[in-house]
Amino acid sequence: MPGYYDIDDIIMEEEAVSVVFHVGANGVGLLDPGSETNCVEKGAKIDLPFWLSQELCRRRAVSIIVPPCFNQKMKKDVQADAACVDLGTRYPYFYEFGCKIFPLVGDKSIGPFLRHTFASRYKEMLSKSHTASINAIPKFVLRLSKEEYQMFDAAKSSMVEYKKWRVSHLGLTKSSLLGHKRKTDSQLSPSS
Amino acid sequence: MNTTFKNYQFTMLDKIYRSEEEKERALRLNKDRKMAQSQGVTVLTDAIKACSEEIDKYKGKLVVKEGARAEMYARRAAQLLQELSTCEEGQLPPYNSDKFDQVIRECEEHSKQFQSLIREKNSKNLDIEAKNEDHYGSFIHHLSLIRNKRCLMAYVYKRAEVIQSYRWKVGRVLPEEIHDKLNFSEQEYFKNHCAVIDSYTKDLDLDLTVDVIPPKDPYIRVRVLSEIGEVSLGDHSVSLCKDSLHSLRRTDAEPFISQGLMEEFME
DSSP, rough: OOTTTTTHHHHHTTEEEEESSOOOSSSSSGOTTOOOEEOOTTTOOEEEHHHHHHHHTTSSEEOOOGGGSSHHHHHHHHHGGGSSOOOOHOTTTHHHHHHHHHHHHHHHHHHHHHHHHHHHHHHHHHHHHHSSSSSSSSSSGGGSOHHHHHHHHHHHHHHHHHHHHHHTTSSSSHHHHHHOOOOOHHOOOTTT | HHHHHHHHHHHHHHHHHHHHHHHHHHHHHOOOOOOOHHHHHHHHHHHHHHHHHHHHHHHHHHHHHHHHHHHHOOOOOHHHHHHHHHOHHHHHHOHHHHEEEEEHHHHHHHHHHHHHHHHHHHHTTTOOOOHHHHHHHHHHHHHHHHHHHHHHHHHHHHHHHHHHHHHHHHHHSSSHHHHTTTTTTHHHHHHHHHHHHHHHHHTTTTTTOOOOOOOSSSSSEEEEEEEOOEEETEEEEEOOOTTTTEEEEEHHHHOOOOOHHHHEEEO
């Protein structure tokens, strides 16, 4: 559960979603660019930021239209090659957004879809994060969503720590078993 | 002879007749074409007229749409936070007082609208539970207020966190470039935070701000980078001139190093 002061959570809730108004609302004409008066009419279809649509949806004042990042085309893209889908620039908060919007739109397929997307992207992300060089930022990082990037970063730094640990333990004494070399025949009988 | 003449006459007549017919057909064609042309022109002009009418109809609104994008409720507050989040961890962008004030003004506007909508609703003498257009309008303003508040709080809170960390990382005196990024109350906050840590350290009789890992050597060789002057350290005083080398106790040298006045001297 993100905290009240969580900046990432706040920025994520700025994501726009299309909603349809079931009620009219006075004095908020700014929300609907097409309205002539200073109010939103019943049945108007508008893009609202998520924080507003969420509360309105809970009070059954609007209904949310499934956003384009969970539509059929996106699903096909993910099916084709999940690792190639560019989440970073288009939907930086793909998973968080999906988790939050899923109970509001009632589309049961979103949950499994998110899991599938994550699972198929996870393997490549992990192997790349372990082999990535420390200083350079590889290109594929730009495709990762914000959450994936945090994980990538964590995996990378754990790898750095591991390497440090290995170097610091090189001074250990070798096991005596490893030091023993079996004497060859020639050493046993040098005279022959 | 006669018959041949007659035949000739017939063929001539036939020719003439035919040419007449051709002429007529050509005329008719021409007429048709002209009609078609004039019809086509009218169709085209009609279409252009309809198009320009349609364009006129949406002209004003398209402009409004562009304007609305920047003006969406609480958008500015989110931009403030965006500034913070693009900054590297542990660093601060300059305090954006312009935008902060703009958000506060937006909040005042929301509050005004909210109250007027509530008044309007009350004047209609409805049941208190009834939900009409005024109710939802005021509700949206209310949500925007809460949202703006959350953004501003997060902005201040995050900055306060970073400012606190400066006491541990940078020391009691902030370098110029960091100091300029804070606004007045943040500077006060930093001073107060330092004072609290100092008094706690005094109570404990243990300096909490020194390095957690003990140094191998209690003394450190340093080179002075800028003129500091006479400084009394413990029981003796040292004159720290520029570019002079000293061997100081690590605890004495650390604050100078973190301020960038000295550097560790390595041979």
